[in-house]
Amino acid sequence: MALNVYNTRTKRKEPFVPAHPKVVRIYTCGLTVYSAMHIGHARTYCFWDVFRRWLEYRGFHVISVINYTDIDDRIIANAAAGGTGMLDHAEQVIASFRADCRALAIKDYAAYTRATDFVAEQIEAVQALIDKGKAYVVDGEVLYDVRSFERYGELSGRTIDSLQEGASGRTDATERQRKRFFADFTLWKPSKAGEPSWDTGKEAWPSGRPGWHIECSVMSTSTLGQHFDVHGGGIDNLFPHHENEIAQAEPLCGHPWVGYWMHPAHLQLLDEDGKPIKMSKSLGNVISIPELREHHSADQIRWFFGVTHYRSSLAFNWQLVSEASKGFDKVKRAVTTLEQRLEQAPDEDLKIPVQGSYASLRGADQAIPRERESFVYGQYGEASARFIERFIAGMDDDMGTPKATAAVFDYVGELFAGGIEASDDVPSLLAAYRCLTRHLWVLGAELPNARLYPELAVECVGGAERDNAGGGREAALAGVIDKLLELRQEARKAKDFAKSDQIRDLLKDAGVAVEDTPKGPRWEVS
RNA sequence: GGCACGGUGGCCAAGUGGUAAGGCAGAGCUCUGCAAAAGCUCUAUUCGCCGGUUCGAUUCCGGCCCGUGCCUCCA
Numbered sequence: 001m002a003l004n005v006y007n008t009r010t011k012r013k014e015p016f017v018p019a020h021p022k023v024v025r026i027y028t029c030g031l032t033v034y035s036a037m038h039i040g041h042a043r044t045y046c047f048w049d050v051f052r053r054w055l056e057y058r059g060f061h062v063i064s065v066i067n068y069t070d071i072d073d074r075i076i077a078n079a080a081a082g083g084t085g086m087l088d089h090a091e092q093v094i095a096s097f098r099a100d101c102r103a104l105a106i107k108d109y110a111a112y113t114r115a116t117d118f119v120a121e122q123i124e125a126v127q128a129l130i131d132k133g134k135a136y137v138v139d140g141e142v143l144y145d146v147r148s149f150e151r152y153g154e155l156s157g158r159t160i161d162s163l164q165e166g167a168s169g170r171t172d173a174t175e176r177q178r179k180r181f182f183a184d185f186t187l188w189k190p191s192k193a194g195e196p197s198w199d200t201g202k203e204a205w206p207s208g209r210p211g212w213h214i215e216c217s218v219m220s221t222s223t224l225g226q227h228f229d230v231h232g233g234g235i236d237n238l239f240p241h242h243e244n245e246i247a248q249a250e251p252l253c254g255h256p257w258v259g260y261w262m263h264p265a266h267l268q269l270l271d272e273d274g275k276p277i278k279m280s281k282s283l284g285n286v287i288s289i290p291e292l293r294e295h296h297s298a299d300q301i302r303w304f305f306g307v308t309h310y311r312s313s314l315a316f317n318w319q320l321v322s323e324a325s326k327g328f329d330k331v332k333r334a335v336t337t338l339e340q341r342l343e344q345a346p347d348e349d350l351k352i353p354v355q356g357s358y359a360s361l362r363g364a365d366q367a368i369p370r371e372r373e374s375f376v377y378g379q380y381g382e383a384s385a386r387f388i389e390r391f392i393a394g395m396d397d398d399m400g401t402p403k404a405t406a407a408v409f410d411y412v413g414e415l416f417a418g419g420i421e422a423s424d425d426v427p428s429l430l431a432a433y434r435c436l437t438r439h440l441w442v443l444g445a446e447l448p449n450a451r452l453y454p455e456l457a458v459e460c461v462g463g464a465e466r467d468n469a470g471g472g473r474e475a476a477l478a479g480v481i482d483k484l485l486e487l488r489q490e491a492r493k494a495k496d497f498a499k500s501d502q503i504r505d506l507l508k509d510a511g512v513a514v515e516d517t518p519k520g521p522r523w524e525v526s
Numbered sequence: 527g528g529c530a531c532g533g534u535g536g537c538c539a540a541g542u543g544g545u546a547a548g549g550c551a552g553a554g555c556u557c558u559g560c561a562a563a564a565g566c567u568c569u570a571u572u573c574g575c576c577g578g579u580u581c582g583a584u585u586c587c588g589g590c591c592c593g594u595g596c597c598u599c600c601a
């Protein structure tokens with residue numbers, strides 16, 4: 001078994017073989033920065049993050065690039081409405097995008113390219129397309145001659161003849177008059193008065209701004225090279241954006257330009273009756289990332305996304321996220337339980353003896369992840385081995401996160417049934433803890449404790465903050481809670497249940513949930 | 527009109543040519559001073575409808591019905 005992914009270009013699942021055996025280069029179409037990202041974008045970007053994490057788990061080094069489209073009519077319009085310039089407006093949206101990504105535990109990309117930083121390269125590419133007879137100039141505007149590209153439509157599975165003019169209801173009559181063919185698209189166009197404009201030094205098209213499609217083709221090849229492994233974007237980008245990108249890039253870079261095209265499906269907002277509704281500003285139903293985070297942790301949100309396969313459209317309403325969150329909470333309780341069982345263990349016991357049992361289950365070329373020997377150990381070793389097998393098989397099958405989450409549930413059930421709540425077997429507990437958190441990390445749920453799993457904790461987006469969070473004030477509060485629980489234990493011992501329940505209620509009112517376990521009380525902030 | 531993708535238990539959601547993962551919700555039991563948590567057991571003779579291929583189809587093929595997306599700048 002090896003990783004297989006669904007390639008939109010071939011409409012098949014294919015073995016994933018990057019151009020370089022150890023390095024994967026990914027370009028993702030990012031945000032047009034006219035307004036902040038919303039849950040729909042979140043679904044897409046979280047998928048890319050899981051994909052990247054899975055590749056890293058698999059031992060690849062990933063170079064991922066995402067772009068900001070910061071030249072766009074809507075940016076200009078929104079900037080004007082807000083009384084700022086286009087670039088200032090873009091700057092603000094980019095800042096909120098980065099904050100939102102952190103809030104969702106999306107790992108940093110190697111590069112975030114901005115269209116305005118690549119204008120010179122775009123001008124060069126446009127000229128090259130003109131020179132190759134792929135583009136023509138009309139009144140200072142450069143248009144791509146779609147009919148000159150024989151493979152046009154191949155990616156999205158259509159033919160030029162099957163396109164219906166105006167079917168999207170968004171065509172512009174005056175633009176149509178300039179085009180030789182209705183599907184021709186803009187590579188470069190003159191700016192209107194007051195809009196940002198760049199000089200090209202070309203006689204026929206002396207100034208203006210680039211079209212949308214050329215931005216991505218140029219940014220991707222400028223950063224990742226003439227050929228790279230994965231090009232992705234939301235399914236809405238499939239046509240015309242990615243089709244046009246291929247039409248631009250292949251005459252310049254060669255065919256095939258990109259190894260794998262991947263397109264996550266959309267998130268679909270549902271109303272109270274369960275009917276799909278359009279998320280739009282005018283309806284006032286756009287859900288932002290801060291709003292989402294008010295109700296759910298990043299881990300819960302990531303889990304919710306993972307339960308549905310990335311190529312299926314995902315229904316969203318608060319009810320559905322809450323149900324998924326409840327499922328995740330059970331998983332988290334297993335992590336918390338293991339953590340608490342290990343809390344008292346001295347540092348010298350937190351080293352896992354290595355044993356090669358798992359390696360023997362697979363061929364040497366499948367020796368993944370690198371830490372596997374430390375996971376398959378002790379009392380829960382067999383359950384862990386089964387879990388890892390299922391998890392890998394699920395993920396390898398075109399990023400089957402639903403299968404991976406199901407494997408996690410079964411594993412967690414086995415750990416509880418195996419008595420983790422009452423166990424003092426530190427090496428076994430630690431191995432299970434690391435096994436579980438390592439795989440949850442792949443799905444974007446970042447739970448490792450820095451003391452118990454330092455190598456993984458540093459991989460986490462919120463790692464540094466999490467480590468510091470334990471100090472100072474919170475530690476003091478924890479001390480108070482522990483003190484109250486001591487009093488409660490004394491009361492329980494004396495069978496003064498009125499008093500013990502009173503303390504529990506008191507803590508509950510303060511947002512601290514108390515549970516009694518065979519090994520004493522356990523609390524968590526709810 | 528064209529192209530694409532879907533229709534699986536109350537809800538969400540995997541899946542395979544050989545007899546339906548997992549989660550949520552629900553019921554019972556165990557444990558517990560109680561609660562919570564956890565565990566165990568139960569909950570689709572059935573996978574939109576109709577044909578066909580097959581020893582056998584939810585899974586392959588054909589038709590139909592329903593839904594969604596796209597067909598020039600929405601992740």
